[in-house]
Amino acid sequence: MSCDVLTIGLAGLGTVGSGFVHLLSENKEELRARTGCDIRLKSVAVRDTTRQRNLPDGVQLLNDPMQLATDPEIDVVIELMGGIETAKQLIARSLENGKQIITANKALLAEEGACLFRLAEEKKAALRYEASVAGGIPIVETLKESLTGNRINSLEGILNGTGNYILSEMTSKGRTFDAALADAQEKGYAEADPTLDIDGYDTAHKLVLLIRLAWGVDYPYTEMPIRGIRNLDRMDIEFAREFGYRIKLLGRAKMRNGQLEAGVFPTLVNHTYLLARVGGAFNAVRLEGNAVGSLFLHGLGAGSLPTASAVLGDLVSIARHNNRLNSGFYQQVLPKANILPPEQACSTYYMRFMVKDDPGVLRDLAGALSDQGVSIAQAIQKGQSEGAVPLVFMTHEASVQAVSKAVDNMRRADFLLAPAICYRVMG
Numbered sequence: 284m285s286c287d288v289l290t291i292g293l294a295g296l297g298t299v300g301s302g303f304v305h306l307l308s309e310n311k312e313e314l315r316a317r318t319g320c321d322i323r324l325k326s327v328a329v330r331d332t333t334r335q336r337n338l339p340d341g342v343q344l345l346n347d348p349m350q351l352a353t354d355p356e357i358d359v360v361i362e363l364m365g366g367i368e369t370a371k372q373l374i375a376r377s378l379e380n381g382k383q384i385i386t387a388n389k390a391l392l393a394e395e396g397a398c399l400f401r402l403a404e405e406k407k408a409a410l411r412y413e414a415s416v417a418g419g420i421p422i423v424e425t426l427k428e429s430l431t432g433n434r435i436n437s438l439e440g441i442l443n444g445t446g447n448y449i450l451s452e453m454t455s456k457g458r459t460f461d462a463a464l465a466d467a468q469e470k471g472y473a474e475a476d477p478t479l480d481i482d483g484y485d486t487a488h489k490l491v492l493l494i495r496l497a498w499g500v501d502y503p504y505t506e507m508p509i510r511g512i513r514n515l516d517r518m519d520i521e522f523a524r525e526f527g528y529r530i531k532l533l534g535r536a537k538m539r540n541g542q543l544e545a546g547v548f549p550t551l552v553n554h555t556y557l558l559a560r561v562g563g564a565f566n567a568v569r570l571e572g573n574a575v576g577s578l579f580l581h582g583l584g585a586g587s588l589p590t591a592s593a594v595l596g597d598l599v600s601i602a603r604h605n606n607r608l609n610s611g612f613y614q615q616v617l618p619k620a621n622i623l624p625p626e627q628a629c630s631t632y633y634m635r636f637m638v639k640d641d642p643g644v645l646r647d648l649a650g651a652l653s654d655q656g657v658s659i660a661q662a663i664q665k666g667q668s669e670g671a672v673p674l675v676f677m678t679h680e681a682s683v684q685a686v687s688k689a690v691d692n693m694r695r696a697d698f699l700l701a702p703a704i705c706y707r708v709m710g
């Protein structure tokens with residue numbers, strides 16, 4: 284790879300790919316000044332080559348991304364297609380052929396990343412992925428480079444803009460989940476199939492990558508407890524507000540006595556915390572290092588130019604021959620994390636029960652909780668009617684196991700008119 288000219292092959296010209304092509308020409312002079320290289324986009328692969336594309340003169344349009352992997356002129360392959368199989372093949376074949384890689388594909392790296400990182404290590408190649416977590420927020424490099432003088436104690440993030448937009452609309456405008464989701468889809472924030480976003484899987488993909496960067500261990504995606512915000516009830520947003528909290532979809536990880544506790548959950552966050560104030564489609568990451576203390580990064584976690592900004596940052600690093608370790612750790616093949624069994628995790632809880640408005644129900648409910656050692660810190664009882672009334676508790680700290688057992692034992696109680704709702708509260 285000569286540093287006078289760096290030749291790029293781009294796979295994917297959708298939201299992120301077209302932002303990248305735009306920025307490459309808009310910031311051409313700055314990129315040259317920072318790298319000393321002429322960065323030349325040679326070829327772009329898409330699915331449909333018959334569609335009109337906005338590409339600079341001389342750029343070749345291909346419909347087979349594998350041609351990028353075998354083109355000897357191409358130094359860097361940038362994968363912005365998404366999906367698992369073709370993207371994995373493209374990256375593997377490009378690495379085999381001595382190319383450097385940039386990708387924004389968190390699903391691929393979280394689910395199948397281990398073999399690609401191993402191959403990159405073998406080939407002494409860069410496999411860079413700043414855009415894959417929190418879009419324009421430079422959290423990957425921050426963990427990989429700037430914070431390496433720290434031991435990271437914990438991190439938590441709002442890592443999915445679609446989910447955060449839905450929760451923000453429900454909170455600020457009193458919308459139902461369905462109305463807020465439909466609005467997010469209309470504005471282009473949510474996909475036609477929003478499963479990855481609202482069921483928490485996208486947040487979990489990103490959390491797996493952050494855990495690798497923060498602790499140098501692999502927390503298998505398939506073992507992570509994941510719960511999303513689908514069908515979250517507006518009523519819970521209102522009760523949370525009465526207690527002084529906002530509900531956010533958080534990815535969280537914490538090292539406790541050498542064991543890693545992690546997961547994705549809708550979580551009550553005290554309204555005075557910065558995380559509670561992250562609105563709309565924004566993302567944020569908060570982390571705690573043993574030297575730096577608490578750190579908070581906030582910005583656009585998706586979108587054409589913010590995500591392309593992260594891709595370009597990776598490209599500049601490659602052009603500067605920053606031969607940094609891809610994982611951020613000397614040992615590239617990461618050991619499995621020592622995982623705290625999810626049922627042993629402890630938290631304070633928000634719990635809502637829809638019950639018959641009968642005398643003695645509060646006593647029976649409190650009894651069922653206390654039988655499992657779950658004690659109540661605050662309670663709200665609303666309304667008096669013939670139908671179901673909500674009884675809402677904030678608990679003291681309790682284990683997941685104790686809360687699940689208490690809820691399980693209550694399932695057949697005749698005073699309970701709907702399944703219990705339980706959310707963790709951020710301590």
Ligand SMILES: NC(=O)c1ccc[n+]([C@@H]2O[C@H](COP(=O)([O-])OP(=O)(O)OC[C@H]3O[C@@H](n4cnc5c(N)ncnc54)[C@H](OP(=O)(O)O)[C@@H]3O)[C@@H](O)[C@H]2O)c1
Pocket residue numbers: 294295296297298299300328329330331332346347348362363364365366369387388389390414415418584585586587590
């Ligand atoms: N969108 C964001 O804000 C964002 C933020 C962070 C990370 N990411 C990640 O960035 C990646 C790209 O996302 P995006 O939103 O830009 O996707 P997108 O808008 O759907 O664009 C995908 C592009 O890839 C092309 N493509 C897909 N499969 C292909 C195949 N088999 N062969 C050749 N071309 C193929 C498509 O071609 P056609 O144009 O012909 O359909 C399209 O140009 C994903 O991994 C995503 O998770 C996205």
